[in-house]
Amino acid sequence: MPELEDITYSRDECVAAVRGYYDFLSQMYHEGSDVLSPPNGGWPAITQDNLRGLGKTDEVISLLRSLPYIRAPETSVLKLQSAPLCEFADWQQDSHNVSIGASNCEVLKHCSESAMLLEDIPPHVFSLTSGSYDNPVILLDTELGVVYWPECPGKIRCYPTRELVSDDPYDCAAENEAEWRADAAWAIPDFFGFSRTSAGSYTSSP
Known part of the structure; x- marks a missing residue:
């Protein structure tokens, strides 16, 4: 298992991991044109002014501005998923909706972080994910370079296809964060490697 202290965060590495995973999904579900790449300078609607209500750091906003997102085609009956039965967030569309008054940051926080966790997320x-109340919350830490899956299904946690991070958050994390950090955690590239395996297995099942 990789040790937490040996993992570092890199924005470029994170963008590449997301891009690689979306390209993989587009080959399975969609046309390549359904992967939306940010323009030079990043997605214009993703700014601190638009998303100030989320209370996120400048690095989070910069990363969200740099990420590709995916547009599910209208004719598809399958939604692109970060893992089986788990929908990714489309932060560029969400930010645009906030900018035109069609949504607000309180709604985005509840959809992406859940009412149970949002007060305990620094x-x-x-969140990489966003959706209805039963959509899993999957969190990316831009200081540690780790992806956390609170309430990760036991089958995944006990038999992961990529190694989990070796760490005891009760020893080093803030008390109100330790529980959600203790469930399942991967280095960012490993999480997306695991997600490829999961998505492939899910779609190939009868």
């Missing part, structure tokens, strides 16, 4: 952590 500013340098954001």
